[in-house]
Amino acid sequence: MPIETPDLVLAPILPELILSGVAMLILLVDAARPSRGGRAMALLAAAGILAAAAVVIRQWQVPAADELTALGGMVAVDRFALFFRLVILACALLSVLLGAHYLERTGEGRGEYHALLLFAAAGMTLLAAAADLIVVFLALEVLSLSLYVLAGFSWRRLASQEASLKYFLLGAFSSAFFLYGIALAYGAAGTTSLAGIADALSGPGTSMALALAAGGLLLVGFSFKVAAVPFHMWTPDVYQGAPSPVTGFMAAGTKVAGFAALIRVTTVALGPVSWELLPAVVGVSALTMVVGSILAIAQDDVKRVLAYSSIAHAGFVLVGVAAANQEGVSGSMFYLVAYAAMILGAFAVVIAVSRTGEGRTSLRSYRGLARRNPVLGALLALFLLSLAGIPPTAGFIAKVLVFEAAVRAGLSGLVVVAVLASVVAAFFYIRLIVLAYMEDPEETERVPAEPAPGLALGVTAAVTLLLGILPGLLLDPLERAGVLRW
Amino acid sequence: MSSFPWLTVTVFLPLAGAVVLLALTPLPRRRPEAGGYGADDPWRWVAFLVSSATFVVSLGILTEFRAEPGFQLVEEAGWVGPLNIRYVLGLDGISLFMVLLTTFLMPLAILASWRVERQVPYFMASLLALETAMLGAFVALDLLLFFVFFEGLLFPMYLVIGIWGSGRRVYAAVKFFLFTMAGSALLLVAILFLAFRSETALGGMTFDLRQLVGMDLPATTARWLFLAFFVAFAVKVPLFPLHTWLPDAHTEAPTAGSVILAGVLLKLGAYGLIRFNLTLFPDASEDFRGLVTTLAVIGIVYGAVVALIQTDIKRLVAYSSVSHLGFVVLGIFAGTLQGMSGGVIQMVNHGLSTGALFLIVGMLYDRTHTRDLARLGGLARRTPVLAGVFLVVALSSLGLPGLNGFVGELLILLGTFDASRLPAVIAATGVVLSAIYLLWAYQRSMHGDLPAELESTPDLSGREYAYMVPILVAIVAIGVFPKPLLDRIEPAADRHVRLIAVEPSSADVVRAAGGD
Secondary structure, three states, X not given: OOOOOOOOOOHHHHHHHHHXXXXXXXXXXXXXXXXXXXXXXXXXHHHHHHHHHHHHHHHHHOOOOOOOEEOOOOEEOOHHHHHHHHHHHHHHHHHHHHHHHHHHHHOOOOOHHHHHHHHHHHHHHHHHHEOEHHHHHHHHHHHHHHHHHHHOOOXXXXXXHHHHHXXXXXXXXXXXXXXXXXXXXXXXXXXXXXXXXXXXXXXXXOOHHHHHHHHHHHHHHXXXXXXXXXXXXXXXXXXXXXXXXXXXXXXXXXXHHHHHHHHHHHHXXXXXXXXXXXXXXXXXXXXXXXXXXXXXXXXXXXXXXXXHHHHHHHHHHHHHHHHOOHHHHHHHHHHHHHHHHHHHHHHHHHHHHHOOOXXXXXXXXXXXXXXXXXXXXXXXXXXXXXXXXXXOOHHHHHHHXXXXXXXXXXXXXXXXXXXXXXXXXXXXXHHHHHHHHHOOOOOOOOOOOOHHXXXXXXXXXXXXXXHHHOOHXXXXXXXXXXXXXX | OOOOOHHHHHHHHHHHHHHHHHHOOOOOOOOHHHOOOOOOOHHHHHHHHHHHHHHHHHHHHHHHOOOOOOOEEXXXXXXXXXXXXXXXXXXXXXXXXXXXXXXXXXXXXXXXXXXXXXXXXXXXXXXXXXXXXXXXXXXXXXXXXXXXXXHHOHHHHHHHHHHHOOOOHHHHHHHHHHHHHHHHHHHHHHHHHHHHHHHHHHOOOOOEHHHHOOOOOOHHHHXXXXXXXXXXXXXXXXXXXXXXXXXXXXXXXXXXXXXXXXXXXXXXXXXXXHHHHHHHOHHHHHHHHHHHHHHHHHHHHHHHHHHHOOOEHHHHHHHHHHHHHHHHHHHHOOOOHHHHHHHHHHHHHHHHHXXXXXXXXXXXXXXXXXXXXXXXXXXXXXXXXXXXXXXXXXXXXXXXXXOHHHHHHHHHHHHHHHHOHHHHHHHHHHHHHHHHHHHHHHHHHHOOOOOHHHOOOOXXXXXXXXXXXXXXXXXXXXXXXXXXXXXXXXHHHHHHHHHHOOOOOOHHXXXXXXXX
16 A cells, blocks of 8 residues: 655654754754753743744734645644644743743753753644644643653752653643543544544444544543643642742643643544533533632642642633633633733742742741832732632633633533632632732741743733733734634 | 813822822921821821812812713823823713712811821821822723732721721721722733633724723633622622621721722722613613622611611611612612612712711710710710711711601612512611611710710810711702702613613602602
8 A cells, every 4th residue: 555655844843843953953062062051941941932933923814725734634734733833832931931041050060951841842832733643642742741850850859850740640640531532533533633533423333433533532632731620639749849930830731731642632623513412511620710719728838829829710611621711711811911921920029039949938928028129019919810700800801701612612600610719719820919918927037039930020021911801912912813724 | 072181180180199108207207206197187187278279170070971871081102102001080970979989078078087196197198198189089990000000009998907907907907908809810811811702803902991991802711700709899899798897997997987888999890880780781680680689688688687786886887888889789680760869879988977987986085086976975965066077978878868868768668669670679787777876876976975075075176076067068068959860870871871771760750760
């Protein structure tokens, strides 16, 4: 049987090639000149990310080709993919910045941090563009393997090792689910291409049972990655144990990439059975919002609070996914951008307050923060208010968009659960603000302002505020990017 | 109509001032050694000037305003394109006076905060941000834009109570925040649902109040939506039994916070009931009128009775608000023009009288460092002017003819009596009770034996005159000559009443009742 080889056009995966190439370069240089360590590698990584971003922007400007996919249907070349790539690259850039600062402080400035981060970013961007379940799996593994190692990057710290191991074990578990889902999908449709599966499922003669089982297993796999209840168990421990910049990157990047693939898979491949899968998505969404919000109240470590908050937010994004309409898709996309900005910003505050490594992450350390550094206190309040969905912040507009999409899809009940969960969530965000603004500090020493976290804070705060006041800035491009065709 | 964006300027001028204040924080303090701020520090003056300028601009609105029923000075712009959420501002006779009340009280509240010593720039910035949010909520005609302002005022108010309050300030602040946020959670869902229905009913999704009015809704849907809106506003008003956050918040807030909270914030709840509940769901309002009236009457009597037994004078004033706001809601839902006009006037009056009462409580506390009525007494001998001011304000609050409170209460009772007798009769006992608790509070603090430690209590200072005199002038002016207000309020009130009217009302009846 002759094997048809597809035309080898590498342009669609050029961003990933650049990221991986630079990552390998960093590994080589680091091996040759280990003493160079920190800063130079960070600059190299940043340059790589910027180059990849330039390519993405260029591809955004050039009108899309006739083909919807490239490389034999493996990779999508639509604006949906480009949009998410850009978001992920922005997250990666901020994480490089924060990581360089953090590692310099802990004396762990080894080049492989940046290499691993670039590999993870490549996996994420590929995930956002994957048009075939095999590529989805491949990308998931690339990003996961890199993150397993990054979570344990501070290997002298036991919690970091524990985080790495826990993430690895549960991640491997979820990969197995996902792989099984792919197998069943292939069994049902005879193909692993997302568009092909959609065709097969809408045609006659497909085993519905098999298709639903496949859909369910794929959802389980994704739920692990985006930390949706009941597959969220790993999140608090891993988020707490991993070095803060890694946690920020995981919380922002992984969720954005995971949801990009989740949206594409559910909308395209599972579109024909979306009605049957709806109860599962709605159930997971409601459960995630409620459990995430309630459990956050009981935490006394800021990283655990943010971990549960990030769980709850997965539930809110799922509201948009459950709506399964055009508004839901673009609403979720807006939500993810807003979420990435505010969670990265929140972790930048954590890093600034910690000063060195993982010190001062207990909630007590936040007492009187506003007095020890007014700007930092105000930024923390901004991010927390945005996470709570209080106007005029990006978090509020994001919630309005996904809620409206869900109301439109007839899911008013889910929206009611969502707003009630937001009230519960507001309670613990407010509690943190109470600590920062209304209690007397334990130490009177001023929290110093530092350039790297400062820059990251400035960018994320600007996004959080700007998207809350002028959401049109993002909504206009979303009108073109939020369309999935196949 | 002029092309000058009156409303945008009025709404955002305070916020701009807040930004300027934050930018000016590095200025040197006068008394850095004490860790506090001095009385003449520039931030106080900046805040005062900005809020005064806002008042002046809002007077421009008054001159542009025509006594007509519709929305005026409308400004429109796109905001969130895909959902057709628009930036629409406009005002009618009802919102006009809410705006003026806000811009009038804010400089006075700031003037009353000269003694605040901690983190003055942030305090003033919070107050100014709060002013923008309140003004925005009063003039927003797009439901979601309204919600943005409505929720946006939570955080600055929360800071004002939680940082600069007294005693159990953190508890009070968190309670305030969570009560209000929980109340408005379902409001957001209701707004989104309404907009979604507008797509099929009106042929295009919109959040614009002017287009949503008169939209056909199934009766059951309208009732649910009414309830969602109602809970949000009833918490703010606050209507019994959702009032429990109020005594704590009022009592612990700093003077300026209490003034703004009582003077303006509570009005936002009543305003919301008029602007949204009555307008959007007239039939459901009719269905729920019995329930709302009952709650209002319970609130009137309950608030008054609880105020009677308070020993903390600030708490007493707080409970009197529950009682007085009950009157406002009673009037709004009476379904008569007298009731509606009276309700709106009473909103203004309550803002002035209760605002003034809180200012007086603040002055008392500054002098005596106690709010406990048992530890006050005989002050009239040392501070005759303060006592006189207290008496006038108390009389205004209890509705003495010739002062502002009378006009509103009379109209409300008349309007309610026309519609249904029993509520009016029970509510009238609230007037009697308010006379008891207010005069008793006056008597216990100003007459009787003067405690030894209060021997050297000073009378009003120049600054205190500066913020009490304007209020007193307004109190007397409205009491003697309410026509200018009524003329502007009535067309808008009439338009709202027609939506739920019991019987066709005639403006002449009211004019007669209004006493001009």
